[in-house]
Amino acid sequence: MNESPEYMQLFLELFVEMERQGPGDEQLARAVMQQVCAESEPDQILDMGCGTGTASLLISHLCNAQISALDNCQLFLDRLNEKVTSGGLNDRINVINGTMFEPPFPDHSFDLIWSEGSAYLMGFEPALKRWQPLLKERGYLFVSEMCWFADQRSDEAVEYWQAGYPSMLTEAEAIAKAQVLGYQVVSKQRLPKAAWERFYADMQNRIDQLEAKYGEQRALTDCRHEIDMYRRFGDEFGYLCLLLRV
Numbered sequence: 001m002n003e004s005p006e007y008m009q010l011f012l013e014l015f016v017e018m019e020r021q022g023p024g025d026e027q028l029a030r031a032v033m034q035q036v037c038a039e040s041e042p043d044q045i046l047d048m049g050c051g052t053g054t055a056s057l058l059i060s061h062l063c064n065a066q067i068s069a070l071d072n073c074q075l076f077l078d079r080l081n082e083k084v085t086s087g088g089l090n091d092r093i094n095v096i097n098g099t100m101f102e103p104p105f106p107d108h109s110f111d112l113i114w115s116e117g118s119a120y121l122m123g124f125e126p127a128l129k130r131w132q133p134l135l136k137e138r139g140y141l142f143v144s145e146m147c148w149f150a151d152q153r154s155d156e157a158v159e160y161w162q163a164g165y166p167s168m169l170t171e172a173e174a175i176a177k178a179q180v181l182g183y184q185v186v187s188k189q190r191l192p193k194a195a196w197e198r199f200y201a202d203m204q205n206r207i208d209q210l211e212a213k214y215g216e217q218r219a220l221t222d223c224r225h226e227i228d229m230y231r232r233f234g235d236e237f238g239y240l241c242l243l244l245r246v
């Protein structure tokens, strides 16, 4: 994102107090972890772009794996560190400031990479390519990715995503790309609408708080616009959640 420091600061002030920094669903995450653990319990898990770590914390209660939680935003990681310490999870969750573009781990390190709302920052295909060597043999990648759901798309939605994520794929294209890269699709589902509603209710609440504090700001207007786009065109796009395996 090529925005001013003031814009980014406000953006982070908004997101750090949110439950999650991207939409996600606990029930879905639990079901995915059940699938992963059905065969053998993972030993090493990487939460890529973990934010304040909602997924890392949940996963730490669903298995006995060591979790590496990686993000490049220290503000989010500070918040996660507080939760890790207060939850007595210091020996389970290793919080790492690093970049997903050059993850600081040797090849074949992880049984599972967990990427909720983060692959798009590199682009779906580059992320899947770059992270694949980090997986152990038969390792899993769980990834949620913004995709087009509908063939009939409103001009306004197309224009919005053309500016925000021009390489956005259809669900079929995303699945085909994963398969061409050598991943097997274990399961696929759309993130439930209720998860988007929860996420945007939380965001709306933060926008209102920060607008009361700072008045109208472009970072806040942009977030309002995102909510509005989802409320009006949310049938046309959304997160495809894929459990992949090498």
Ligand SMILES: C[S@@+](CC[C@H](N)C(=O)[O-])C[C@H]1O[C@@H](n2cnc3c(N)ncnc32)[C@H](O)[C@@H]1O
Pocket (backbone or CB within 6 Å): 020, 021, 022, 023, 024, 048, 049, 050, 051, 052, 053, 054, 055, 070, 071, 072, 073, 076, 098, 099, 100, 101, 115, 116, 117, 118, 121
């Ligand atoms: C949409 S949020 C998702 C956060 C979290 N996975 C969740 O679902 O709540 C994307 C996250 O990626 C992080 N991020 C952005 N660029 C990154 C990079 N180059 N390397 C690592 N993390 C990055 C952001 O700081 C943010 O926490």
